[in-house]
Amino acid sequence: MAERLAPRRGEWIDRNRPLEFSFEGKKHTGFAGDTISSALWVSGRRLLGRSFKYHRPRGIFSFADHDVNVMVQDRSLLNIRADVTLLEGGQKLRAVNTVGGLKMDLGQLNNRLARFLPVGFYYKSFHKPAKLFPYYERLIRKAAGLGYVTPDEERRHWGKAYGFADVLVVGAGPSGLAAAAAAGEAGAKVVLVDENAHPGGTLTYAEGANGEANGMLADLLRRVEASPNVEYRAETVASAHFEEHWVPLVHREDGMTKMRAGSVVVAGGAMEQPAVFRNNDMPGVMLGSAALRLIHRYAVKPFDKGVVLAANSDAYGVTLDLLRAGVEVAAVVDLRHDGEESELGGAVREAGVRVYTGHCVYEARAAKKGLGVGEAIIAPLDVQNNPIPSRAFEVGCDGISMSVGWAANAALLAQSGCRLGYSEDLHQFVPVELADGIFASGRVNGVYRAEDKIRDGERAGILAARHVGEGKAADVPAEVPRHPGPAPSHPYPVYDHPKGMAFVDLDEDVQLKDIKNSIQEGFDSIALVNRFATLGMGPSQGKHSNTNGIRIVARLMTKTVEETGTITSRPFFHPVPMGVLAGRSFHPARRTPMHRRHEERGAVFMRAGDWFRPEYYATPGRGREDAILDEVRAVRLGVGLIDVGTLGKLEVAGPNALELIERICTGKFAKLKVGMTRYALMTDEAGTITDDGVCARLSDEHFYLTATTSGVDALYREMTRWVKVWGLDAEVTNYSNAFAAMNLAGPLSREVLSGMTDLDLSEDAFPYLGVREGRVTGVPARVMRVGFVGELGYEVHVPADGGLHAWDAITEAGKAFGIRPFGVEAQRRLRLEKGHVIVGQDTDGLTNPWEANMGWAVKLDKPFFIGQRTLKILEKRGQEVEQRGGEDRRLIGQRTQDRKLAGFALVYGGEGPRPKECHLAIEDGEIIGRVTSIAYSEALGKVIGLAFLPADRAVGSCFQIRADGGALVDAEVVEVPFYDPDNSRQKGGQREVTYQGGKA
């Protein structure tokens, strides 16, 4: 293991706490405070990852999570950013993008085949023939994955928290620290976040050469710590900006804080940008700031003998720091013909380092043994900035450091709606127009010198505090001018090579020539090149590639960078573990008062919206189908009890209650007598069925309206809105939760109920469709004679806290009559035998009442109801069709619909697959409709169902249903209702039973 540098003031590692871990099966040791990358680099390993497409060897590059060269997996944790993730003891790490391990990665064959994998290869190659696509897709998916999902690992939950701050400061470098201190001192509640483990930003590495940085940082930290208003959060990424300053703060361990701030200071600094030359991705080639971070934060020597590629004064600071760290600097290669004129330049020359001005690194070549850099090929530049290969020479080295420019870390600014413009003085994008409540400071604002950044941060902090009404007394400092003197960035650090492998984007292995080819193919805007060449489409979203990419596109299209435009990185700015986003799911669960009893009785529950309803009651020794048929039989032959407490239950009261119901429902209710109920159907303005239920008149101005379980909330909402719009004097109250309800159904139901109520249940006193209020089992109750399942039945509504008591009492009284609880599935079959429609199952988002055979419930001759006007148009259109097509018999009777719900029965011998709901109806190979309900009816000895079919299909006509697996099953249109067509049973008239399944 290579040695660390001597202990350094301010270093981030704790030398007293060594940590053991393994990488690719080999044991290593680092220190607490190391990142995974720094711990690997100090061990002498240079090959830390493989690139995405060509599987090229990769090492530390930006060392700031601005590339994904080093992405590792630790058991179930995928795609860990090794550059910035703290080392933990016991980690078992491996690189994510290899086939058979990092060293022998079989995927590197792609590197040899690179010339056969041109830009857009996937887009072009795998479309035809279409039938082979699934095969290609499998291959591509296998090749495209990063990491492996490990389903056996224990599931992990991340927390979510809500946070509030007056001022959110993003970035704890010099300007961010100053902004936080100033805003806090002005009285604003400040949250300061930084993605690093320690605050200080550039002060912890870049200014290391001048020694003043430590003092500045200490002063700033003292101010921040002294302010009780500032809360600092380390290792926290402000990963997006959504409207109204809603910023998700992501912490790898703690999860997400949904931070809402009054104003935001973006002090995210700048991201160092690479030069583009052949093999600029080779392990050992890294950004100058990466080399500095290795030295100053982790006491790690980046390499032993380096070449420094320079285009700004930062490069000379890097050179001096390298020398102090004991690195031999073989050459400084300055892209600028004038070189560096500052004191730093002089210091480097004084140190005896060879400086080549007006030269570039033309190519990196690998060492004879190994995959890292062995030499740099240096070429002079002509005045046009083009390399002159004929005069190139080589310099031996094991590292190349690049300091050629910066890009503003402006993703949050762009997401918040700030306008960015390209400064030709600085060669970077800077904010031109800030969005409301957004402030920028430091490098992102084009301010580079430490003391200037602090002043700029100070100013932003006070402005941000004033934005939320604090710090009115504080003076706003003067605007800090942008960086004076030579630009910190080179305008075009891009050097072509005939053999290629000059990478613009390391995430996606996008080469310079790929961008050229994209433009030749006609993708002539940055947004198109971006997508076609996958420039900036990798996990780091172009942090190290967009700037050069835009410059290259600009040059190729002879436009300015400003005209070429920017690429806005999408939320989230850094990728976020899926688990942090997913969190836990909180689904409300609603249970009726009788739920416990259902459980005891063996109910198998199903969800109906948020509700749990018994689908059926399991009986030992009987399967699902048998249990359901038992329940159906009980209702048809004896008596059954179903919990219908999930039904919507509304009360409508007041002088205009009738008027409201008339306007909401399609039927007429004015003549509905007190004590009677009537079917109620609701449509929307397009005439589409939205809900149905029963409307009971309790008094002249008091109605009780039931609705479907899943529809009642929307119905209630709409009714309360219309009350306001129409200015009606009526009150709608939602009693859905306040009442329990159960339906006692079957020919013996009257016998069961008669012993336990004060109501007169005789046919004359309480006829079919009647409603009565009285007591049932001592509980105040509303009882309605209903016929949904097609038998004599009483729907008993009681206050919710009396529900369980009533259920138990009725069950007890029913024992003598063989009562049986029945579930939703039995109820569905019972009503299907009657041909009753379930809104939402047998209707869809376009079904009008005629299509559902419910024209009888629609009264177009009343003054108004929602949907009436549209239904009148439909009716008129139907009449016109009828007149036009007088001799076309198919159209007669078809008036207002193209399709209708038809009953059918399978011509079915019991063998083969049984069709299911939503299976398609087929005729002569064409789709003519679909099944909406289907079930076996024991009463009829057939499989029956409802299906949407063309309106002209008469009883007796045949069609087919395509079941699972494609089998075609024959079906015949039959008369509806299937069972008891005269409804004599529910009216209480008929007691004798004709039942194929059994005897009463």
Next chain:
Amino acid sequence: MKILNCPINGPRPVQEFVFGGELREMPDPDVATDAEWTDYVYNRNGAPGLRREWWYHLASGTWFVAERDTGTNDVKKTYLYGDEVEHG
């Protein structure tokens, strides 16, 4: 996460609200032509701009009107239905 200002309950997170569509006058069904009526039923104005919209505060059952710029998603003001007329 947006915050909407319910006229009854004050600022609340937008998850507590249900969008109720643009506030549009229903044409008189007895007077409107078929074309006018179907235009009302089926056509919506999708162009960005200032709109009066229905919003419903789910937790309290409050319908109100929000004036929202659908281009910028800025809510200019909120008030109970009918209040705007009274206050001019």
